[in-house]
Amino acid sequence: MTEAKNRYRASRRVLFATLWLTLFVLSVKVSAGWTTRSLSLLAESLHTLITSFSILLSLLVTAAPDRLAGREVHGHSKLESVATLLLVAFLGFACLNLLGMSAQQLAAATRVVDLPFPTDVSLPLIQLLGVVVATTLALALMGVYQARVLNSPAVRFNAIQLLKDVGLTILVLAGFVGVMWGFFWLDVMLAVFLVLLAARSCWYVVNWQLPLMVQQTAIAxxxxxxxxxxxxxxxxxxxxxxxxxxxxxxxxxxxxxxxxxxxxxxxxxxxxxxxxxxxxxxxxxxxxxxxxxxxxxxxxxxxxxxxxxxxxxxxxxxxxxxx
Known part of the structure:
Protein backbone atom coordinates (compact mmCIF):
# COMPACT_ATOMS: atom_id res chain seq x y z
CA MET A 1 0.00 0.00 0.00
CA THR A 2 2.90 2.35 0.72
CA GLU A 3 4.25 1.83 -2.81
CA ALA A 4 0.82 2.57 -4.29
CA LYS A 5 0.54 5.78 -2.26
CA ASN A 6 4.02 6.83 -3.36
CA ARG A 7 3.11 6.27 -7.02
CA TYR A 8 -0.11 8.20 -6.50
CA ARG A 9 1.68 11.18 -4.97
CA ALA A 10 4.44 11.11 -7.56
CA SER A 11 1.91 11.04 -10.42
CA ARG A 12 0.10 13.95 -8.87
CA ARG A 13 3.32 15.97 -8.50
CA VAL A 14 4.31 15.25 -12.10
CA LEU A 15 0.89 16.32 -13.40
CA PHE A 16 0.93 19.46 -11.24
CA ALA A 17 4.38 20.51 -12.43
CA THR A 18 3.48 19.71 -16.03
CA LEU A 19 0.32 21.82 -15.79
CA TRP A 20 2.13 24.91 -14.55
CA LEU A 21 4.91 24.62 -17.13
CA THR A 22 2.37 24.07 -19.91
CA LEU A 23 0.41 27.14 -18.79
CA PHE A 24 3.65 29.14 -18.87
CA VAL A 25 4.33 27.95 -22.42
CA LEU A 26 0.73 28.86 -23.32
CA SER A 27 1.16 32.40 -21.99
CA VAL A 28 4.37 32.84 -24.02
CA LYS A 29 2.68 31.65 -27.22
CA VAL A 30 -0.37 33.84 -26.76
CA SER A 31 1.76 36.90 -25.98
CA ALA A 32 4.03 36.31 -28.97
CA GLY A 33 1.10 35.60 -31.28
CA TRP A 34 -0.79 38.71 -30.18
CA THR A 35 2.29 40.94 -30.45
CA THR A 36 3.28 39.69 -33.90
CA ARG A 37 -0.34 39.34 -35.12
CA SER A 38 0.39 35.77 -36.16
CA LEU A 39 -2.87 33.90 -36.71
CA SER A 40 -1.11 30.54 -36.97
CA LEU A 41 0.62 30.98 -33.60
CA LEU A 42 -2.65 32.01 -31.97
CA ALA A 43 -4.35 28.99 -33.51
CA GLU A 44 -1.58 26.71 -32.28
CA SER A 45 -2.03 28.16 -28.80
CA LEU A 46 -5.48 26.58 -28.78
CA HIS A 47 -3.83 23.15 -28.91
CA THR A 48 -1.67 24.05 -25.92
CA LEU A 49 -4.83 25.17 -24.13
CA ILE A 50 -6.48 21.81 -24.85
CA THR A 51 -3.41 19.99 -23.51
CA SER A 52 -3.53 22.10 -20.34
CA PHE A 53 -7.20 21.24 -19.93
CA SER A 54 -6.40 17.53 -20.27
CA ILE A 55 -3.78 17.77 -17.52
CA LEU A 56 -6.24 19.70 -15.35
CA LEU A 57 -8.84 16.94 -15.69
CA SER A 58 -6.30 14.38 -14.54
CA LEU A 59 -5.54 16.52 -11.50
CA LEU A 60 -9.23 17.03 -10.69
CA VAL A 61 -9.62 13.29 -10.22
CA THR A 62 -6.99 13.28 -7.48
CA ALA A 63 -8.40 16.36 -5.76
CA ALA A 64 -12.08 15.38 -5.69
CA PRO A 65 -12.93 13.69 -2.37
CA ASP A 66 -16.55 13.21 -3.39
CA ARG A 67 -15.48 11.16 -6.37
CA LEU A 68 -13.08 9.04 -4.38
CA ALA A 69 -15.70 8.46 -1.71
CA GLY A 70 -18.29 7.54 -4.33
CA ARG A 71 -20.77 10.17 -3.13
CA GLU A 72 -21.40 11.80 -6.50
CA VAL A 73 -24.96 11.32 -7.73
CA HIS A 74 -24.55 12.65 -11.27
CA GLY A 75 -22.41 11.53 -14.20
CA HIS A 76 -19.60 14.01 -13.75
CA SER A 77 -18.77 16.48 -11.03
CA LYS A 78 -20.06 20.01 -11.55
CA LEU A 79 -16.53 21.37 -11.81
CA GLU A 80 -15.65 19.13 -14.75
CA SER A 81 -18.95 19.77 -16.49
CA VAL A 82 -18.64 23.54 -16.17
CA ALA A 83 -14.96 23.49 -17.15
CA THR A 84 -15.70 21.42 -20.26
CA LEU A 85 -18.56 23.71 -21.31
CA LEU A 86 -16.38 26.79 -20.79
CA LEU A 87 -13.57 25.24 -22.82
CA VAL A 88 -15.87 24.31 -25.70
CA ALA A 89 -17.50 27.77 -25.65
CA PHE A 90 -14.13 29.54 -25.65
CA LEU A 91 -12.75 27.30 -28.39
CA GLY A 92 -15.83 27.94 -30.50
CA PHE A 93 -15.50 31.71 -30.04
CA ALA A 94 -11.75 31.71 -30.70
CA CYS A 95 -11.97 29.41 -33.73
CA LEU A 96 -14.70 31.48 -35.37
CA ASN A 97 -12.75 34.69 -34.83
CA LEU A 98 -9.53 33.18 -36.19
CA LEU A 99 -11.36 31.84 -39.24
CA GLY A 100 -12.94 35.26 -39.77
CA MET A 101 -9.58 37.04 -39.55
CA SER A 102 -8.05 34.47 -41.89
CA ALA A 103 -10.81 35.16 -44.42
CA GLN A 104 -10.11 38.90 -44.17
CA GLN A 105 -6.42 38.27 -44.78
CA LEU A 106 -7.09 36.17 -47.88
CA ALA A 107 -9.67 38.65 -49.19
CA ALA A 108 -7.20 41.51 -48.81
CA ALA A 109 -4.51 39.50 -50.59
CA THR A 110 -6.76 38.81 -53.59
CA ARG A 111 -7.58 42.54 -53.89
CA VAL A 112 -3.89 43.41 -53.60
CA VAL A 113 -4.44 45.80 -50.69
CA ASP A 114 -2.72 46.14 -47.36
CA LEU A 115 -3.30 43.18 -45.07
CA PRO A 116 -5.49 43.95 -42.04
CA PHE A 117 -3.28 41.75 -39.84
CA PRO A 118 0.27 41.84 -41.20
CA THR A 119 2.45 39.26 -39.49
CA ASP A 120 5.59 40.74 -37.99
CA VAL A 121 8.01 37.82 -38.15
CA SER A 122 11.55 38.42 -36.95
CA LEU A 123 14.59 36.41 -36.00
CA PRO A 124 14.03 36.96 -32.22
CA LEU A 125 10.52 35.52 -32.61
CA ILE A 126 11.88 32.42 -34.31
CA GLN A 127 14.51 32.07 -31.59
CA LEU A 128 11.81 32.42 -28.92
CA LEU A 129 9.75 29.70 -30.56
CA GLY A 130 12.85 27.54 -30.72
CA VAL A 131 13.23 27.87 -26.95
CA VAL A 132 9.52 27.06 -26.50
CA VAL A 133 9.88 23.94 -28.66
CA ALA A 134 12.93 22.79 -26.69
CA THR A 135 11.19 23.40 -23.36
CA THR A 136 7.99 21.60 -24.37
CA LEU A 137 9.95 18.71 -25.86
CA ALA A 138 11.95 18.29 -22.65
CA LEU A 139 8.72 18.41 -20.64
CA ALA A 140 7.09 15.80 -22.88
CA LEU A 141 10.07 13.45 -22.74
CA MET A 142 10.17 13.81 -18.96
CA GLY A 143 6.47 12.90 -18.91
CA VAL A 144 7.05 9.80 -21.05
CA TYR A 145 9.84 8.69 -18.72
CA GLN A 146 7.80 9.33 -15.57
CA ALA A 147 4.81 7.52 -17.07
CA ARG A 148 6.98 4.45 -17.60
CA VAL A 149 8.42 4.63 -14.08
CA LEU A 150 5.05 5.29 -12.39
CA ASN A 151 3.00 3.08 -14.75
CA SER A 152 0.63 6.03 -15.17
CA PRO A 153 -1.67 6.11 -18.23
CA ALA A 154 -2.69 9.71 -17.44
CA VAL A 155 0.89 10.98 -17.39
CA ARG A 156 1.58 9.04 -20.59
CA PHE A 157 -1.51 10.40 -22.33
CA ASN A 158 -0.69 14.00 -21.45
CA ALA A 159 2.95 13.51 -22.46
CA ILE A 160 1.80 12.32 -25.88
CA GLN A 161 -0.41 15.40 -26.15
CA LEU A 162 2.63 17.55 -25.41
CA LEU A 163 4.62 15.75 -28.12
CA LYS A 164 1.84 16.51 -30.60
CA ASP A 165 1.95 20.13 -29.49
CA VAL A 166 5.69 20.19 -30.15
CA GLY A 167 5.11 18.94 -33.69
CA LEU A 168 2.52 21.65 -34.37
CA THR A 169 4.79 24.35 -32.97
CA ILE A 170 7.58 23.19 -35.27
CA LEU A 171 5.09 23.42 -38.16
CA VAL A 172 4.31 27.03 -37.19
CA LEU A 173 8.02 27.73 -36.90
CA ALA A 174 8.55 26.45 -40.45
CA GLY A 175 5.67 28.65 -41.58
CA PHE A 176 7.39 31.68 -40.04
CA VAL A 177 10.50 30.94 -42.07
CA GLY A 178 8.31 30.91 -45.17
CA VAL A 179 6.71 34.22 -44.17
CA MET A 180 10.17 35.77 -43.85
CA TRP A 181 10.84 34.66 -47.43
CA GLY A 182 7.66 36.43 -48.61
CA PHE A 183 5.10 33.62 -48.50
CA PHE A 184 2.74 35.49 -46.16
CA TRP A 185 -0.17 33.22 -47.05
CA LEU A 186 1.52 30.37 -45.15
CA ASP A 187 0.52 31.98 -41.84
CA VAL A 188 -3.11 32.18 -42.94
CA MET A 189 -3.30 28.65 -44.32
CA LEU A 190 -1.64 27.22 -41.23
CA ALA A 191 -4.11 29.12 -39.04
CA VAL A 192 -7.09 27.58 -40.87
CA PHE A 193 -5.55 24.10 -40.69
CA LEU A 194 -4.75 24.40 -36.96
CA VAL A 195 -8.22 25.75 -36.13
CA LEU A 196 -9.87 22.75 -37.79
CA LEU A 197 -7.42 20.42 -36.07
CA ALA A 198 -8.15 22.03 -32.69
CA ALA A 199 -11.79 20.90 -32.86
CA ARG A 200 -10.66 17.33 -33.45
CA SER A 201 -8.06 17.50 -30.67
CA CYS A 202 -10.63 18.82 -28.19
CA TRP A 203 -13.02 15.99 -28.98
CA TYR A 204 -10.22 13.44 -28.64
CA VAL A 205 -9.14 14.72 -25.21
CA VAL A 206 -12.66 14.99 -23.82
CA ASN A 207 -13.58 11.57 -25.22
CA TRP A 208 -10.54 10.01 -23.48
CA GLN A 209 -10.76 11.79 -20.15
CA LEU A 210 -14.44 12.09 -19.24
CA PRO A 211 -15.71 8.50 -19.73
CA LEU A 212 -13.30 7.22 -17.05
CA MET A 213 -14.86 9.70 -14.59
CA VAL A 214 -18.47 8.61 -15.11
CA GLN A 215 -20.04 7.49 -11.86
CA GLN A 216 -22.35 4.87 -13.36
CA THR A 217 -21.83 1.22 -12.43
CA ALA A 218 -19.63 -0.59 -14.92
CA ILE A 219 -20.20 -4.18 -13.67
CA ALA A 220 -23.18 -5.37 -11.66
Missing amino acids: PEVLAQIARQVGGVTHCYQIESRGIVGRLVLVQMHLILHPEFMGIASLIAERIELAIRERYGPIQAIFYIDDDVRELENYSFSNPTLEVNGIPYRRDETHSQN
Whole structure:
Protein backbone atom coordinates (compact mmCIF):
# COMPACT_ATOMS: atom_id res chain seq x y z
CA MET A 1 0.00 0.00 0.00
CA THR A 2 2.90 2.35 0.72
CA GLU A 3 4.25 1.83 -2.81
CA ALA A 4 0.82 2.57 -4.29
CA LYS A 5 0.54 5.78 -2.26
CA ASN A 6 4.02 6.83 -3.36
CA ARG A 7 3.11 6.27 -7.02
CA TYR A 8 -0.11 8.20 -6.50
CA ARG A 9 1.68 11.18 -4.97
CA ALA A 10 4.44 11.11 -7.56
CA SER A 11 1.91 11.04 -10.42
CA ARG A 12 0.10 13.95 -8.87
CA ARG A 13 3.32 15.97 -8.50
CA VAL A 14 4.31 15.25 -12.10
CA LEU A 15 0.89 16.32 -13.40
CA PHE A 16 0.93 19.46 -11.24
CA ALA A 17 4.38 20.51 -12.43
CA THR A 18 3.48 19.71 -16.03
CA LEU A 19 0.32 21.82 -15.79
CA TRP A 20 2.13 24.91 -14.55
CA LEU A 21 4.91 24.62 -17.13
CA THR A 22 2.37 24.07 -19.91
CA LEU A 23 0.41 27.14 -18.79
CA PHE A 24 3.65 29.14 -18.87
CA VAL A 25 4.33 27.95 -22.42
CA LEU A 26 0.73 28.86 -23.32
CA SER A 27 1.16 32.40 -21.99
CA VAL A 28 4.37 32.84 -24.02
CA LYS A 29 2.68 31.65 -27.22
CA VAL A 30 -0.37 33.84 -26.76
CA SER A 31 1.76 36.90 -25.98
CA ALA A 32 4.03 36.31 -28.97
CA GLY A 33 1.10 35.60 -31.28
CA TRP A 34 -0.79 38.71 -30.18
CA THR A 35 2.29 40.94 -30.45
CA THR A 36 3.28 39.69 -33.90
CA ARG A 37 -0.34 39.34 -35.12
CA SER A 38 0.39 35.77 -36.16
CA LEU A 39 -2.87 33.90 -36.71
CA SER A 40 -1.11 30.54 -36.97
CA LEU A 41 0.62 30.98 -33.60
CA LEU A 42 -2.65 32.01 -31.97
CA ALA A 43 -4.35 28.99 -33.51
CA GLU A 44 -1.58 26.71 -32.28
CA SER A 45 -2.03 28.16 -28.80
CA LEU A 46 -5.48 26.58 -28.78
CA HIS A 47 -3.83 23.15 -28.91
CA THR A 48 -1.67 24.05 -25.92
CA LEU A 49 -4.83 25.17 -24.13
CA ILE A 50 -6.48 21.81 -24.85
CA THR A 51 -3.41 19.99 -23.51
CA SER A 52 -3.53 22.10 -20.34
CA PHE A 53 -7.20 21.24 -19.93
CA SER A 54 -6.40 17.53 -20.27
CA ILE A 55 -3.78 17.77 -17.52
CA LEU A 56 -6.24 19.70 -15.35
CA LEU A 57 -8.84 16.94 -15.69
CA SER A 58 -6.30 14.38 -14.54
CA LEU A 59 -5.54 16.52 -11.50
CA LEU A 60 -9.23 17.03 -10.69
CA VAL A 61 -9.62 13.29 -10.22
CA THR A 62 -6.99 13.28 -7.48
CA ALA A 63 -8.40 16.36 -5.76
CA ALA A 64 -12.08 15.38 -5.69
CA PRO A 65 -12.93 13.69 -2.37
CA ASP A 66 -16.55 13.21 -3.39
CA ARG A 67 -15.48 11.16 -6.37
CA LEU A 68 -13.08 9.04 -4.38
CA ALA A 69 -15.70 8.46 -1.71
CA GLY A 70 -18.29 7.54 -4.33
CA ARG A 71 -20.77 10.17 -3.13
CA GLU A 72 -21.40 11.80 -6.50
CA VAL A 73 -24.96 11.32 -7.73
CA HIS A 74 -24.55 12.65 -11.27
CA GLY A 75 -22.41 11.53 -14.20
CA HIS A 76 -19.60 14.01 -13.75
CA SER A 77 -18.77 16.48 -11.03
CA LYS A 78 -20.06 20.01 -11.55
CA LEU A 79 -16.53 21.37 -11.81
CA GLU A 80 -15.65 19.13 -14.75
CA SER A 81 -18.95 19.77 -16.49
CA VAL A 82 -18.64 23.54 -16.17
CA ALA A 83 -14.96 23.49 -17.15
CA THR A 84 -15.70 21.42 -20.26
CA LEU A 85 -18.56 23.71 -21.31
CA LEU A 86 -16.38 26.79 -20.79
CA LEU A 87 -13.57 25.24 -22.82
CA VAL A 88 -15.87 24.31 -25.70
CA ALA A 89 -17.50 27.77 -25.65
CA PHE A 90 -14.13 29.54 -25.65
CA LEU A 91 -12.75 27.30 -28.39
CA GLY A 92 -15.83 27.94 -30.50
CA PHE A 93 -15.50 31.71 -30.04
CA ALA A 94 -11.75 31.71 -30.70
CA CYS A 95 -11.97 29.41 -33.73
CA LEU A 96 -14.70 31.48 -35.37
CA ASN A 97 -12.75 34.69 -34.83
CA LEU A 98 -9.53 33.18 -36.19
CA LEU A 99 -11.36 31.84 -39.24
CA GLY A 100 -12.94 35.26 -39.77
CA MET A 101 -9.58 37.04 -39.55
CA SER A 102 -8.05 34.47 -41.89
CA ALA A 103 -10.81 35.16 -44.42
CA GLN A 104 -10.11 38.90 -44.17
CA GLN A 105 -6.42 38.27 -44.78
CA LEU A 106 -7.09 36.17 -47.88
CA ALA A 107 -9.67 38.65 -49.19
CA ALA A 108 -7.20 41.51 -48.81
CA ALA A 109 -4.51 39.50 -50.59
CA THR A 110 -6.76 38.81 -53.59
CA ARG A 111 -7.58 42.54 -53.89
CA VAL A 112 -3.89 43.41 -53.60
CA VAL A 113 -4.44 45.80 -50.69
CA ASP A 114 -2.72 46.14 -47.36
CA LEU A 115 -3.30 43.18 -45.07
CA PRO A 116 -5.49 43.95 -42.04
CA PHE A 117 -3.28 41.75 -39.84
CA PRO A 118 0.27 41.84 -41.20
CA THR A 119 2.45 39.26 -39.49
CA ASP A 120 5.59 40.74 -37.99
CA VAL A 121 8.01 37.82 -38.15
CA SER A 122 11.55 38.42 -36.95
CA LEU A 123 14.59 36.41 -36.00
CA PRO A 124 14.03 36.96 -32.22
CA LEU A 125 10.52 35.52 -32.61
CA ILE A 126 11.88 32.42 -34.31
CA GLN A 127 14.51 32.07 -31.59
CA LEU A 128 11.81 32.42 -28.92
CA LEU A 129 9.75 29.70 -30.56
CA GLY A 130 12.85 27.54 -30.72
CA VAL A 131 13.23 27.87 -26.95
CA VAL A 132 9.52 27.06 -26.50
CA VAL A 133 9.88 23.94 -28.66
CA ALA A 134 12.93 22.79 -26.69
CA THR A 135 11.19 23.40 -23.36
CA THR A 136 7.99 21.60 -24.37
CA LEU A 137 9.95 18.71 -25.86
CA ALA A 138 11.95 18.29 -22.65
CA LEU A 139 8.72 18.41 -20.64
CA ALA A 140 7.09 15.80 -22.88
CA LEU A 141 10.07 13.45 -22.74
CA MET A 142 10.17 13.81 -18.96
CA GLY A 143 6.47 12.90 -18.91
CA VAL A 144 7.05 9.80 -21.05
CA TYR A 145 9.84 8.69 -18.72
CA GLN A 146 7.80 9.33 -15.57
CA ALA A 147 4.81 7.52 -17.07
CA ARG A 148 6.98 4.45 -17.60
CA VAL A 149 8.42 4.63 -14.08
CA LEU A 150 5.05 5.29 -12.39
CA ASN A 151 3.00 3.08 -14.75
CA SER A 152 0.63 6.03 -15.17
CA PRO A 153 -1.67 6.11 -18.23
CA ALA A 154 -2.69 9.71 -17.44
CA VAL A 155 0.89 10.98 -17.39
CA ARG A 156 1.58 9.04 -20.59
CA PHE A 157 -1.51 10.40 -22.33
CA ASN A 158 -0.69 14.00 -21.45
CA ALA A 159 2.95 13.51 -22.46
CA ILE A 160 1.80 12.32 -25.88
CA GLN A 161 -0.41 15.40 -26.15
CA LEU A 162 2.63 17.55 -25.41
CA LEU A 163 4.62 15.75 -28.12
CA LYS A 164 1.84 16.51 -30.60
CA ASP A 165 1.95 20.13 -29.49
CA VAL A 166 5.69 20.19 -30.15
CA GLY A 167 5.11 18.94 -33.69
CA LEU A 168 2.52 21.65 -34.37
CA THR A 169 4.79 24.35 -32.97
CA ILE A 170 7.58 23.19 -35.27
CA LEU A 171 5.09 23.42 -38.16
CA VAL A 172 4.31 27.03 -37.19
CA LEU A 173 8.02 27.73 -36.90
CA ALA A 174 8.55 26.45 -40.45
CA GLY A 175 5.67 28.65 -41.58
CA PHE A 176 7.39 31.68 -40.04
CA VAL A 177 10.50 30.94 -42.07
CA GLY A 178 8.31 30.91 -45.17
CA VAL A 179 6.71 34.22 -44.17
CA MET A 180 10.17 35.77 -43.85
CA TRP A 181 10.84 34.66 -47.43
CA GLY A 182 7.66 36.43 -48.61
CA PHE A 183 5.10 33.62 -48.50
CA PHE A 184 2.74 35.49 -46.16
CA TRP A 185 -0.17 33.22 -47.05
CA LEU A 186 1.52 30.37 -45.15
CA ASP A 187 0.52 31.98 -41.84
CA VAL A 188 -3.11 32.18 -42.94
CA MET A 189 -3.30 28.65 -44.32
CA LEU A 190 -1.64 27.22 -41.23
CA ALA A 191 -4.11 29.12 -39.04
CA VAL A 192 -7.09 27.58 -40.87
CA PHE A 193 -5.55 24.10 -40.69
CA LEU A 194 -4.75 24.40 -36.96
CA VAL A 195 -8.22 25.75 -36.13
CA LEU A 196 -9.87 22.75 -37.79
CA LEU A 197 -7.42 20.42 -36.07
CA ALA A 198 -8.15 22.03 -32.69
CA ALA A 199 -11.79 20.90 -32.86
CA ARG A 200 -10.66 17.33 -33.45
CA SER A 201 -8.06 17.50 -30.67
CA CYS A 202 -10.63 18.82 -28.19
CA TRP A 203 -13.02 15.99 -28.98
CA TYR A 204 -10.22 13.44 -28.64
CA VAL A 205 -9.14 14.72 -25.21
CA VAL A 206 -12.66 14.99 -23.82
CA ASN A 207 -13.58 11.57 -25.22
CA TRP A 208 -10.54 10.01 -23.48
CA GLN A 209 -10.76 11.79 -20.15
CA LEU A 210 -14.44 12.09 -19.24
CA PRO A 211 -15.71 8.50 -19.73
CA LEU A 212 -13.30 7.22 -17.05
CA MET A 213 -14.86 9.70 -14.59
CA VAL A 214 -18.47 8.61 -15.11
CA GLN A 215 -20.04 7.49 -11.86
CA GLN A 216 -22.35 4.87 -13.36
CA THR A 217 -21.83 1.22 -12.43
CA ALA A 218 -19.63 -0.59 -14.92
CA ILE A 219 -20.20 -4.18 -13.67
CA ALA A 220 -23.18 -5.37 -11.66
CA PRO A 221 -22.25 -5.75 -7.94
CA GLU A 222 -23.91 -9.17 -7.72
CA VAL A 223 -21.72 -10.45 -10.55
CA LEU A 224 -18.57 -9.22 -8.82
CA ALA A 225 -19.77 -10.76 -5.54
CA GLN A 226 -20.28 -14.11 -7.28
CA ILE A 227 -16.77 -14.01 -8.72
CA ALA A 228 -15.28 -13.14 -5.32
CA ARG A 229 -17.13 -15.90 -3.49
CA GLN A 230 -15.80 -18.48 -5.94
CA VAL A 231 -12.32 -17.88 -4.51
CA GLY A 232 -11.58 -20.05 -1.52
CA GLY A 233 -11.53 -18.32 1.86
CA VAL A 234 -14.10 -15.60 1.06
CA THR A 235 -17.15 -15.87 3.30
CA HIS A 236 -18.83 -12.56 2.44
CA CYS A 237 -18.32 -9.39 0.35
CA TYR A 238 -20.22 -6.11 0.43
CA GLN A 239 -20.06 -2.41 -0.51
CA ILE A 240 -19.06 -3.36 -4.04
CA GLU A 241 -18.48 -0.52 -6.50
CA SER A 242 -17.24 -0.42 -10.06
CA ARG A 243 -16.89 2.36 -12.60
CA GLY A 244 -15.17 2.96 -15.88
CA ILE A 245 -15.51 1.28 -19.26
CA VAL A 246 -15.57 -2.51 -19.61
CA GLY A 247 -12.89 -3.62 -22.02
CA ARG A 248 -10.93 -0.41 -21.59
CA LEU A 249 -10.47 0.14 -17.87
CA VAL A 250 -12.67 -0.57 -14.86
CA LEU A 251 -12.10 0.46 -11.28
CA VAL A 252 -13.36 -2.08 -8.73
CA GLN A 253 -13.47 -1.83 -4.97
CA MET A 254 -15.12 -4.15 -2.45
CA HIS A 255 -15.02 -5.14 1.20
CA LEU A 256 -14.22 -8.77 1.95
CA ILE A 257 -14.75 -10.96 4.99
CA LEU A 258 -12.43 -13.94 5.06
CA HIS A 259 -12.54 -17.14 7.03
CA PRO A 260 -10.17 -16.76 10.03
CA GLU A 261 -7.97 -19.58 8.75
CA PHE A 262 -7.32 -17.65 5.52
CA MET A 263 -6.41 -14.29 7.03
CA GLY A 264 -2.72 -15.09 6.66
CA ILE A 265 -3.02 -15.28 2.88
CA ALA A 266 -5.38 -12.31 2.42
CA SER A 267 -3.10 -10.75 -0.19
CA LEU A 268 -3.06 -13.95 -2.26
CA ILE A 269 -6.86 -14.19 -2.13
CA ALA A 270 -7.19 -10.57 -3.25
CA GLU A 271 -4.84 -11.21 -6.16
CA ARG A 272 -6.86 -14.26 -7.21
CA ILE A 273 -10.10 -12.26 -7.16
CA GLU A 274 -8.53 -9.50 -9.22
CA LEU A 275 -7.19 -12.03 -11.73
CA ALA A 276 -10.62 -13.68 -12.05
CA ILE A 277 -12.30 -10.32 -12.70
CA ARG A 278 -9.61 -9.29 -15.19
CA GLU A 279 -9.90 -12.56 -17.13
CA ARG A 280 -13.62 -11.93 -17.57
CA TYR A 281 -13.82 -8.16 -18.04
CA GLY A 282 -10.40 -7.09 -19.24
CA PRO A 283 -8.26 -4.28 -17.78
CA ILE A 284 -9.14 -3.39 -14.20
CA GLN A 285 -7.71 -1.75 -11.13
CA ALA A 286 -8.93 -3.35 -7.91
CA ILE A 287 -8.85 -2.31 -4.30
CA PHE A 288 -9.99 -4.64 -1.53
CA TYR A 289 -10.77 -3.87 2.09
CA ILE A 290 -10.21 -6.92 4.29
CA ASP A 291 -12.64 -6.76 7.19
CA ASP A 292 -11.41 -8.29 10.43
CA ASP A 293 -13.54 -8.57 13.57
CA VAL A 294 -10.46 -7.88 15.72
CA ARG A 295 -8.80 -5.08 13.86
CA GLU A 296 -10.14 -2.03 12.09
CA LEU A 297 -10.64 -2.19 8.34
CA GLU A 298 -7.32 -2.85 6.62
CA ASN A 299 -6.75 -1.60 3.11
CA TYR A 300 -5.15 -3.88 0.55
CA SER A 301 -4.49 -2.50 -2.93
CA PHE A 302 -3.31 -4.81 -5.70
CA SER A 303 -3.28 -3.02 -9.03
CA ASN A 304 -2.13 -4.12 -12.42
CA PRO A 305 1.16 -2.19 -12.72
CA THR A 306 0.28 -1.00 -16.22
CA LEU A 307 -3.38 -0.19 -15.66
CA GLU A 308 -4.64 2.61 -13.48
CA VAL A 309 -7.55 5.03 -13.52
CA ASN A 310 -6.12 8.25 -14.96
CA GLY A 311 -2.76 7.10 -13.59
CA ILE A 312 -3.88 7.40 -9.99
CA PRO A 313 -4.41 4.48 -7.59
CA TYR A 314 -7.93 4.65 -6.22
CA ARG A 315 -7.82 5.61 -2.54
CA ARG A 316 -9.93 4.62 0.43
CA ASP A 317 -11.87 7.54 1.83
CA GLU A 318 -11.23 8.15 5.50
CA THR A 319 -14.93 7.72 6.29
CA HIS A 320 -14.56 3.99 5.63
CA SER A 321 -12.19 3.56 8.52
CA GLN A 322 -14.52 5.39 10.85
CA ASN A 323 -17.48 3.12 10.21
